[in-house]
Amino acid sequence: MCSAAVLSIAVTLAIGCEKDQAAPGNPTTGGSGDSGGTGGSKNTGGSTGGSGMGGTGGTAPGADAGNSADTGGASDAPGPGVGPERFVGEWDYMNGGAQLSCPGAQPVTQTYQPSNFITFNAGAGAAPLILALPGCNLRFDIQGQTAVVQPGQTCAIPVGNRPSTRRPDTYTFAIEGNLLRETSSWTVAFTGSADPPCMLTSQGSLTRHP
Numbered sequence: 297m298c299s300a301a302v303l304s305i306a307v308t309l310a311i312g313c314e315k316d317q318a319a320p321g322n323p324t325t326g327g328s329g330d331s332g333g334t335g336g337s338k339n340t341g342g343s344t345g346g347s348g349m350g351g352t353g354g355t356a357p358g359a360d361a362g363n364s365a366d367t368g369g370a371s372d373a374p375g376p377g378v379g380p381e382r383f384v385g386e387w388d389y390m391n392g393g394a395q396l397s398c399p400g401a402q403p404v405t406q407t408y409q410p411s412n413f414i415t416f417n418a419g420a421g422a423a424p425l426i427l428a429l430p431g432c433n434l435r436f437d438i439q440g441q442t443a444v445v446q447p448g449q450t451c452a453i454p455v456g457n458r459p460s461t462r463r464p465d466t467y468t469f470a471i472e473g474n475l476l477r478e479t480s481s482w483t484v485a486f487t488g489s490a491d492p493p494c495m496l497t498s499q500g501s502l503t504r505h506p
Contacts, residue, residue, distance in 0.1 A: 298320065299443060328440060330492055331334065377438060377440040377441055378440075379424075380418055380419065380424040380425040380438055381467065382471060383425055383436075383476075384418050385415070385416060385436075385442050385505055386414070386415050386494050386504070387413060387414050387415075387416070387502035387505060388410065388502060389408040389409070389410065389413065389414075389501070389502050390410070390475075390500075390502060391408065391500060392408045392409040392499050392500020392501060392502075393405060393406055393498065393500065394497065394498040396407050396484065396494055396495070396496050397495045397497075398491070398494035399491070399494075399495075400424075401412075402404075408500055413426075413502075413505065414427065414428075416428075416443070419436075423436075423446070425434035426465070427445075429451060430453065431449035431451070431452065434446075434449055434451070434464065436469075441471040442468050442469065442471070443468065444467070445466070445467035445468070445480075449463070450462065450463045451464075458485060458486050459487040459488075460486045461484070461486050461487065461495065462483070462484050463483045464480060465481045467480040467482075468480070469502075475477050475501050475503055476501070476502040476503075477499075477501055478498065478499060479497070479498070480496075480498045481496070482496040482497070482498050483495065483496075484494070493497075
């Protein structure tokens with residue numbers, strides 16, 4: 297799980313944690329799409345999600361089995377796929393970010409810093425893999441070498457100082473050699489607002505924490 301004291305403004309867009317950094321001021325977003333952290337500025341991701349990349353969501357690219365590291369778990373070869381243990385643990389962002397697009401407003405983008413990370417935990421039964429987010433855990437299935445979010449889940453995660461509900465329409469993490477490739481697309485609805493929902497997209501590359 298994320299450390300409660302180290303979430304930064306990237307968590308307002310990207311869904312994740314930041315290591316050992318003080319949190320800057322919160323952005324204000326919503327109908328106007330304005331943000332206290334301007335597009336292109338460094339932010340944090342954590343147990344949840346992306347920025348500044350203008351990711352389109354959708355399906356993550358296929359894995360490159362030839363460069364896969366031997367972790368002692370299931371094989372990285374195409375075909376039978378890998379087990380959840382291949383994903384379990386902490387992963388640090390090498391690059392990536394998120395973009396929030398609201399109707400009638402300029403997009404707001406945020407970029408991951410190397411201090412951003414996510415954490416996968418082992419699940420059981422119908423939920424083989426759990427992504428631990430700030431205040432929200434998401435269940436993932438394993439399809440080949442890709443972790444795919446199970447449908448019908450939502451997270452109550454604020455955007456700036458505005459409460460919102462986020463629904464992952466697509467959210468995948470694909471093993472490519474020693475890396476994870478993240479791609480996601482979320483519907484964001486602000487609590488108590490009659491404004492139409494916003495779209496949050498993210499993408500990034502992560503490496504396993506040493």
